[in-house]
Amino acid sequence: MECSDRFKVVLATYQFEREAEFWWETVKPRGEEAPITWERLSELMDVKYYPRDAKRAKEREFLSMRQGNMSVMEYAIKFNELIRFAPHQVATEEMKMDHFEQGMKGTIKSMIVGTHLRTFRRCIN
Structure with a gap:
């Protein structure tokens, strides 16, 4: 709306x-x-x-974020929650996708890298 x-x-x-x-x-x-x-x-x-130190902590959390034991959907949700704290790091769709891929588990990342899933939405689907 x-x-x-x-x-x-x-x-x-x-x-x-x-x-x-x-x-x-x-x-x-x-x-x-x-x-x-x-x-x-x-x-x-x-x-x-929202104190500046808290914002910086969230930015660091975003920059160091890894999928770990989360499902791809859980990882995507957390990624989207934190992305607003580092907009300069993901200014383009390609930068966003690159950052998302970097935090993924190796097995899942290897399935995505090299495909044509170059948008965030396509990747999480």
Whole structure:
């Protein structure tokens, strides 16, 4: 479902409780100020609630991630959870696929490398 940035802001801030609600009251636009954009709200929340050290730890976790005992689907889910912490490492579909392949078990990786499964979606299917 598509919705406007303005509606995303309204929906997100409606869910705020306690401390987050108090914080929102101090940062939301007043009177004649332009409405806050979804991108700006995301940035503000990121700064407020996601410390840089935690983000760096998640980036390191993504960069060192290996399939290990996970199924391919479990590995793909975890990969997708962590990918947002290192967007520069997977800026293209090819980079994303290369990083995904590098973390796979050797037996599974050998079945994929050399095939024409050059998109992430094709690989996990």
